[in-house]
Amino acid sequence: MxxxxxxxxxxxxxxxxxxxxxxxxxxxxxxxxxxxxxxxxxxxxxxxxxxxxxxxxxxxxxxxxxxxxxxxxxxxxxxxxxxxxxxxxxxxxxxxxxxxxxxxxxxxxxxxxxxxxxxxxxxxxxxxxxxxxxxxxxxxxxxxxxxxxxxAKFVLIHDSARVDQPPMSMAELLNWSKANPGRFTHPAVSNFMGSTFLKQALIELTPDVAALQEPATDANFDAVTAPLWAWYDELRPTLWRGGETFPENASVQEQMLNDGVVDISMAFDPASAAAAIEKGLLPETARAYGLRGGTIGxxxxxxxxxxxxxxxxxxxxxxxxxxxxxxxxxxxxxxxxxxxxxxxxxxxxxxxxxxxxxxxSPALPTLEELGPTLIEPHPSWMTMIADAWAKRYTQ
The missing domain is CATH 3.40.190.10 (Periplasmic binding protein-like II)
Structure with missing residues (x-):
């Protein structure tokens, strides 16, 4: 039809x-x-x-x-x-x-x-x-x-055979990762998907979301991003390999999910899990989902x-x-x-x-399940966040 x-x-x-x-x-x-x-x-x-x-x-x-x-x-x-x-x-x-x-x-x-x-x-x-x-x-x-x-929209992907109730917010993700150390990571922040993960966390955690629609400045950067760094300081030790190394990109992390190395991956495509299952790149129990308050699109x-x-x-x-x-x-x-x-x-x-x-497909979320589309921050925020992340965690 x-x-x-x-x-x-x-x-x-x-x-x-x-x-x-x-x-x-x-x-x-x-x-x-x-x-x-x-x-x-x-x-x-x-x-x-x-x-x-x-x-x-x-x-x-x-x-x-x-x-x-x-x-x-x-x-x-x-x-x-x-x-x-x-x-x-x-x-x-x-x-x-x-x-x-x-x-x-x-x-x-x-x-x-x-x-x-x-x-x-x-x-x-x-x-x-x-x-x-x-x-x-x-x-x-x-x-x-x-x-x-x-x-396009940011989604998390979990293996439902290993994770019954996936975390539905960045705060819940931190708690889940603490309870399941080494079972989560994110792509390198130099990669688009890694930076998107940090932007998603920033939007959820900052008390001044409106500031993200204006260029980042030296005057407001520290105050707006302070909750992000506090959250990430707790998350990093719980990550795969202690947060000392990261998969190169989302495709590598998808392979890690398929191999059972981690239980959650991420994508900027709600249909990516369904497509990967069809190609034999993910188990049939993989599921893509949006977060409770919506995700960046x-x-x-x-x-x-x-x-x-x-x-x-x-x-x-x-x-x-x-x-x-x-x-x-x-x-x-x-x-x-x-x-x-x-x-x-x-x-x-x-x-x-x-x-x-x-x-x-069971792996494909509905529009209702994806939730609201969150607007991207001004590009200057990601530039400064990537620099700050590198100084904090790689030097």
């Missing part, structure tokens, strides 16, 4: 949706190849982009050519170099998967096309109210200069450089990525498992049906 629903919705997406300006955009886009600069380190994401290319070519006559990056800064540097050379048209970068500091850098330098998001017919499915996850990128207001396309965005050669094609692709059928396809745990960026309250009955028909 699921495939006919998705097929019907995707066919509907090919019909004219918006006012005349959008029809003009679609007409101008036909025949264009959109050079989408996107991180190429994940096979499932690469496969999804290839699928999207097939879809937009069939529906709009637009082709996607993925330019696989190892670092988003590569694409940003290319646009900066083109501007310095006076290449204000026919740029080589049409669209970038971008977030955080890279978006802020391009926005401040006037390197972005837009605002364009509200010109996309499918933006009607987004919650674009001030402060919403779709309107803020690492505390930076989006203001229509980038469009959402996938949602962030939306991945796409932006269009100011000098993109194929702006119309890029807008068509951005709009396609917001199509409910596309979002449902991406949420399939056999595809990406990325939770939708759309506001469920804005979906019609048929559009919701595509999500209800998706395959599920």
């Amino acid at each position: 699921r495939l006919p629903i998705l097929t019907a919705l995707l066919l509907a997406a090919a019909l004219p949706l918006g006012a005349e300006p959008w029809d003009d955009t679609v007409a101008a886009a036909r025949g264009q190849t959109v050079y989408w600069n996107a991180w190429g380190g994940d096979e499932r994401t690469n496969d999804f982009i290839a699928w999207a290319s097939d879809q937009v070519e069939a529906q709009y006559g637009v082709t996607i050519q993925q330019v696989k990056l190892t670092d988003t800064a590569e694409a940003v540097a290319r646009v900066i170099a083109e501007k310095a050379a006076g290449q204000d048209e026919a740029g080589t970068v049409d669209m970038i998967w971008i977030n955080g500091g890279n978006f802020l850098s391009m926005k401040e330098q006037g390197l972005l096309h837009g605002p364009f998001v509200t010109d996309l017919p499918n933006s009607r499915y987004l919650d674009l109210s001030p402060g919403s996850a779709a309107s803020v990128d690492f505390t930076v207001p989006v203001e229509g200069y980038e469009s959402p396309w996938r949602l 962030n939306i991945s965005f796409v932006a269009i450089p100011y000098n993109a050669a194929h702006k119309e094609g890029a807008m068509v692709v951005a709009n396609f990525l917001l199509e409910p059928a596309t979002q449902a396809h991406a949420q399939d745990i056999g595809v990406l498992g990325s939770f939708s960026v759309l506001d469920p309250a804005r979906l019609g009955e048929a559009e919701r049906a595509a999500f209800y028909a998706l395959p599920t």
